[in-house]
Structure formats: structure tokens, C-alpha cells
Amino acid sequence: MSDKAQRICDYEGSTYRTDFWEGQGRNYEDLVERQVLRQLLPAQGKRLLEIGAGFGRITEEYGNYEHVVLLDYSFSQLQYARERLGDDGYTYVAADAYQLPFKAGVFDGATMIRVIHHFENVPKVLSGIRHVLANEACFILEHANKRNLKALLRHRIGKQAWNPNTLDSVEFVELNFNFHPDYIERELKTAEFEMQERIPVSFFRLGLLKRTIPVGVLVGLDTMLQKTGWLIAPSIFTKNQAIGSGADNLIVESDDIFACPQTGGELHREGNHFINATGTRWEIRDGIYDFKDPV
Template identity: 55%
Template sequence: MTQQPLSPPICDYEGSGYEADFWQGQGRDYEDRVERIALRRLLPVTGRRALEIGAGYGRLTSELDRYGHVVLLDYSRTMLARARARLGDDHYTYVAADIYHMPFQPGQFDIATMIRVIHHLADVPLALANIRQVLAPGAAFILEYANKRNLKAILRRAAGRQAWNPGSLEPVELIPLNFNFHPAYMLMVMRESGFDVRRRLAVSYFRLGALKRVIPGGALAAMDGAVQTWAPLYSPSVFSANEARPDWPGQQGPAGDIDQPLAFRCPVCGGDLEAAGPDELICLADTCGRRWVRRDGIYDFKEPL
């Protein structure tokens, strides 16, 4: 975990073993399957340019393959390098950047997803406003968040084994930079950030070691899929389908044209960027002039040259 200047603290996955230590052979087949079921339910059928925010090593990226182009954004260069090794370059653009300092011109995506990321964000309103900014009016944004009002937390609280109240609206920080959110808080903050919440799914209800040991992942995931749409939101994870409201007053300037090539902007000053070489961009703002590079197929907007 590192503290970046001019940014809220970031949960830094640089060099982390997230893929091997958390997913591969770690008994989370059920979680992976139910997240795919939820995504398939909520994602639009067609789209021109999708942004996967906090894409990690690209675990779920294949769910976005049906769209015209996919941009993977993550703060961790090593995660993106792993994603690129798995997925290649044909259909994808890899961008190392911070959600709090987006490197895109406004309004350039008609789809965005952010799964298993917001629980690491200390400044949710700022992150959501930045995301809204890069989406076209009417764009779909699928968000997953960890739900503080889950059954296990309610039972622990009732048994006197948990100090924090799962029913209160404010986020709870369970360990540093790991937050759980109340569905009503998320509803409020999404609306304030320029989104209409269209649909919510209760996901991962059966995330219990005892059940996972006796019921195969596929069968348990099918049970989850059968309850996601109607079960009340007391599950550990919630998927929310949201639409970027066209009349959002926070919009800075006109939305870009999704059919044009992806246009970056300087993540430090917001200035326009121009190509300064095959793999180099320069900021045109008078007082900036920062240079940004693409190294090993990954645009690096974490530090200028």
C-alpha cells in the first residue's frame, strides 16, 4: 500500500500475487462463476468501446469481448503485463493509470465495468465522478461492491461479536483500504455522481466454506444464478447496473465521439495530448508539457518521462 502525492491513498497491487494467491486453485471457482453470471445478466448486448476499470490480470475481460474495443485500466503495471500476456493486443488497449487521475478525454466509452475494486477506494465520490466523466451520456456502468449489510455481518452483530453496525449507512473499513458499503449509501452516492441505478443483483449468497466443500462450484453457481435477481440485498456482494445520466451538471465539456480513435488527456493537468513519437505523447498545455510513454504495449500514465 502506498500514499501517492495529490491522490487519496491507493491499494497498490504492483508485483502482487493476486492471480496465483487469490484465484488459481484457491477454491474460488464459485465466486468467479457467479460474477460472470451477474455480468452476463447486466451487460448490454452491443457496445462500441468498453472500459474495464481495475481490470487486474484480465480475469473477467473475456466477458467484454463482444464489444468493438476494450480498454483495460489498472494502477498496477505488472497486472496489466499479465493481462496482455494472456489476451494479446488485437482487441485491447492497456492503460496504467489511477482512477483518481483518469487519462481519457470526456465521454469516450459507452460501457464500463468495475468489479472487486471499489472496496479499495477511500474516496468513492471522487472515483465515481471521474468514471462518469469519461462515459458517454446514456452509457452503461456495471459496478460490483462488497455489501456491509450481509447476513453474516448481521448475525455476528446480533451475537455481540462485531462492533460495527451493518445497518448504518457509512462505509466500514475492515482493514486498511478494504471497505464494505451499505446498498442505500451506494444508491445515494451513485445518484449524486451522475448515474441512474437501473438494476441490482444479490450475488455470492452461498459464499460459505461448508457449502463450497460439499457442492461443486458449477452447481452452487447455478443456485446463485437462480436467486440473484429476486433475493433481497443481504448478500456479501452486490452487482449494480447503472446508466450515465445525460443531464449531469458535473460534465466538463462536450462528450467525445466514441467512433473516433481513443483520445487521451494529461492525467496531471487535463490538457490535450499529441503524439510525439510512435510510443510517446506530449501534453500541449503551456504550463505542463509532460511526456507520457507506451512501454511494452502498456500506456503508462502513472509517472511522466
């Protein structure tokens, strides 16, 4: 756990890819998330920021965008992603999502899937994302749902003290939060996003069902339940548009998108380094723009 102003759930060196996804019986969750993303993503776009991209599990879904910037706090997760996806059409940025190293308005799209549950300061992270998005940009946010069916039932029969119907977040494991859909909606609005769609996803996250029912059938049933809009699934996808007083579309050349993560000020480039007004330097190493720690 890193000790910065906000606590960070640090995946550096973690085996998330092999411990959680590959061969771990989560094909259904993976497929259903991809299916919803395809439904929500705009038909085309210039530059998309994937926040908390991890090892790039779902990055290939963003092919409608000309360029994708994968951002993650974990350098090693980005190394996995780069090994698999290469450099064509992709830029890799190691940075803290609370301190995005970009100029205002340089993205016309952003996604954050399975990530916001690690943030204790939701308003701060959402306003930072809004800042780097152009007006009218699309932001797809997935969040873990506090008000899921299991939590509602457990609370009803007295097996769970916390109330799934209240707007406060639940930290069920250190730096793992479940959020109420209305809380997320309120915070998106405060950060100047207008919610356009909200889809409950992944209704059948039960080992027995996943082992006995073919994955295609589960995905089909999930798609049907998504249409009901019942916000009792463990995962909620939202599609939002950047509104309000942000920057107009500033979709500049790829090397021009960066700004100082500490102040938002100008950076200049010298070889493999970016340098701010006070001489602090950040390095590009192994093909990854490393804005986590200055060199």
C-alpha cells in the same frame, strides 16, 4: 502503499492471480460473477473501460464491445493480462482511477468489479468515471456489501461492534472497505448515474459448502436467490446508466481518447510519448500506455 492525495492499494508485483484465484477454490465466485455480467451487459457496444482490470480475469466477458480498454494502477497486472489476451481489440492503460487519462465521453460502457472496496474517496472516483462516459453509457459496478448476512448476525449477537445497517463505510483491513448498498446508490445518483438493476450475488461463500456441493449446483441456487433481491449477499452488482449533463457520445479513434491525467487537457503524441501543455511526458512501454508516473 503509494503516498498520493488519496491512498492507493498498490498491487504492483502482487501475486493476486495465483494467491487468490488460480487453484484457490474460488471457481464458484468466478462463475457466478461471469453469469451476472452476461445478464447485465448490453448486447453490443463500441468501447468499454474496465477499471481495475487486474490480470484480466473476466475481460473475455466483454466480447459484446468492439474494443476494451483495461485500466489498472498495477503495471505488472496489466503485463499478465496482455500476455494472455494479446493486443487485438484490447488497449492496456496503467493509471490511477482517481485521475483517468481520458477525454470526456469517449466510452459507451464501463465496469468496475471487485475494485471500489479499495477506494477511500468514492464520490471522487465515481465522478471521474462519469466524466469519461458518454451520455446513456452503461456502467456496471460491483461492490462488497457491508450489510451481508454474516455481518448482520455477528452484530446481532454482539460479536461485531460496527453496525451493518448504517450508511458509513467499514475499513475492515487497511484500504479494504465494505459499503452499504444505499450509500452506493446515493453516491451513484450524485455522480449522475441512474441505477437500473441491483443484484445480490455470491450467497454461498462458505468453504464447507464449496467443498461439498458441486459448483454448478451452487451457481444455480445462487441464480435463484439473486432473483429475490435480498441485499444480504457479500457482493452486489449494479447496472447504471449515465445521465445528466455529461458529454454526448464522442466515440473517437482509439489513439484520440487520451487526455492529461493531471488537468484533463490536450496531449500530443511524439513517437512513444504523450506530452501535455507544460511538457510533462508519459510513455508507452511494453505495449502498455503508462500514465502512472511521468518519465
